[in-house]
Amino acid sequence: MKKISYLLLSLSLLSCSIASAQTKKTAANQSKTFPAEVARPKLVVGLVVDQMRWDYLYRYYNRYTNGGFKRLINEGFSAENTYIPYTPTYTACGHTCIYTGSVPAIHGIIGNDWYDAETKKNMYCTEDTSVVTVGSTPSSEGNMSPKNMLSNTITDELRLATNFKGKVIGISLKDRGSILPAGHAANAAYWYQGSTGNWITSSYYMTEVPAWIADYNKLKLANKFYAKNWETLYPINTYTNSTSDEQAYEGKLSTFPHSLAQFVDKNYDAIRSTPYGNTITLDLAKLAILSEDLGKDNITDFLALSCSATDYVGHQYGPNSIEAEDTYLRLDKDFEEFFNYLDKQVGKGNYTIFLTADHGAAHVPGFMQKNKLPAGVVSDRDIAAKLNTFLNDKYKVNNLVLRSMNNQIIFDHDKTDNLNVSFDVIKSASIEFLKKLDGFANVVDISKISQSTLPEVQKKMITNGYNAKRSGDLYYILNPNWFNGSSTGTTHGNWNPYDAHIPLVFMGWGIKPGASNKTHYMTDIAPTLAALLHIQMPNGNVGEPITEITNK
CATH class of the missing domain: 3.40.720.10 (Alkaline Phosphatase, subunit A)
Known part of the structure; x- marks a missing residue:
């Protein structure tokens, strides 16, 4: 019985010692994790x-x-x-x-x-x-x-x-x-x-x-x-x-x-x-x-x-x-x-x-x-003018396109809503026309971006840039080092690493x-x-x- 009592006492003392050590360690960790005052730069x-x-x-x-x-x-x-x-x-x-x-x-x-x-x-x-x-x-x-x-x-x-x-x-x-x-x-x-x-x-x-x-x-x-x-x-x-x-x-x-x-x-x-x-x-x-x-x-x-x-x-x-x-x-x-x-x-x-x-x-x-490297420029004004001419010839309505800006095509919805053809058909026709222009790599319907076959990086960047109330209807992607601007100087705006890195x-x-x-x-x-x-x-x-x- 005495041996058992001594054993129990020893275990009890060991348990207390471990508990004490854990308490001190916890206190130390709490002191490190929760400082007396939050430190910030001035x-x-x-x-x-x-x-x-x-x-x-x-x-x-x-x-x-x-x-x-x-x-x-x-x-x-x-x-x-x-x-x-x-x-x-x-x-x-x-x-x-x-x-x-x-x-x-x-x-x-x-x-x-x-x-x-x-x-x-x-x-x-x-x-x-x-x-x-x-x-x-x-x-x-x-x-x-x-x-x-x-x-x-x-x-x-x-x-x-x-x-x-x-x-x-x-x-x-x-x-x-x-x-x-x-x-x-x-x-x-x-x-x-x-x-x-x-x-x-x-x-x-x-x-x-x-x-x-x-x-x-x-x-x-x-x-x-x-x-x-x-x-x-x-x-x-x-x-x-x-x-x-x-x-x-x-x-x-x-x-x-x-x-x-x-x-x-x-x-x-x-x-x-x-x-x-x-x-x-x-x-x-x-x-x-x-x-x-x-x-x-x-x-x-x-x-x-x-x-x-x-x-x-x-x-x-x-x-x-x-x-x-x-x-x-x-x-x-x-x-x-x-x-x-x-x-x-x-x-x-x-x-x-x-x-x-x-x-x-x-x-x-x-x-x-x-230096024999591919590059070129496009113009918002020319893009809008060419697309409007195409749509006018096809649907006999002037100026269906209000703006080409921010790599986007913005349609006049007052006019597109009153045509005898659906807006989806107008957008599809516009996409096919624009993709044939010099410097254009692809054009997508922004509202259907998830259905596109674009590379994931382009799809994600266009999605992140799309605001339902402020963005346009179509988004166009240009070939590398092509941009919307003039023949002199440079600009930015595209997804490519030279603009995004x-x-x-x-x-x-x-x-x-x-x-x-x-x-x-x-x-x-x-x-x-x-x-x-x-x-x-x-x-x-x-x-x-x-x-x-x-x-x-």
Whole structure:
């Protein structure tokens, strides 16, 4: 009996010891999992480089400084295979997708503009006639707000999570590059008014601009940069990543140096198409950080920036131009100064920054053809005219097609509904006609996309880009490196990797240095930020967090 009692006592003591150890381990785990205070960076900075192809990270890598793009890559985490999951790939859609974690089918921004069936006219993505310009003379440039965006953003969720104490400010040359990322509940969004050289906003946000904006506008800094003209940053013969200067297929025949002095006090809008457009954007960002005390307390603020000059330069000269290379080399230096400013003002390790793009760009068709590569252009106007002629000959009704836009055909339903033939028959006839046009790879009825024989990637991207109330009736797909545009310069908008493969690099607080070739999507950016900040993801989110980037 004594042996049994001793055995029972020993087992009891062992059980207590194990239970005690488990309790301590559980307590330790709870302490690790549930900290006394949720940790967040003091400031999040979103950097969208408009029209930045993914390969620009490495095309000019050897010429970048150590403190700009190289710092992002070497100190941060690069998601190397990040793609846009919808089409068409335009500026407004891209900025919205980045910050909503959603796609046009849900957030409603299906293009920079679209045809509104109710008003029977084109609707611009941020158009809002109920608001007025603030910060300058009244003009349609200020009649803007985020009201057309149907879902909220990660910036909105930050405002909600901090009980509206965390500040959110958007800045971009383009209204859509500022307004859509800043979200519905932003403290402010500022964009550039080309007619006056002022940074403006609208009555959606405030009744008057703060003094620091008003004082900055008085300086008319565009004139300062115009006086410099635009010369190459380095000797022009060192630009070996680009074609020779002044090509016939560039949007404007003008050799370096580009004369800008002619624009002083006359054309403030011209700065958009120079690298200096990015410089003044980042200068204003620094002033916003200083003047609004961004990142000064423990409540996270968010600065949403878009560098748009890269897009204007890219459209005009194309990816292989000296102008494009020089613009990125100058942007690299601007980024170095901006990151150093963040280190000084907010503190290194106190902010999280991410860099991405709203879309890429195709090579200029003239460049491709010169190098025996397939490429070409189509015209919306010609497409609509040719299809209308065909349909008129067939059904004896004029102008059944209202628009060709956003790679879509939009029919006049008032007319198609009153014909003695079904709309399905009209669409089928139109599809067969369009598929015969030069440059057309395929055409599909968007309402029957699931029944199509398209490759899955195209089918998914068209579906994600289709909004039942705002999209058209047919979607056309062009051959690779064919696009809707002119014979000079370039553009974007298609499903192809040159338009849809974008850079995505995170750096700073909470980010583990490294890289991944795993496939991610633009929609993953917002939920990644939500996970990092311990806040709810946006209400239309369809993406997933990129878990590889965190230190956790």
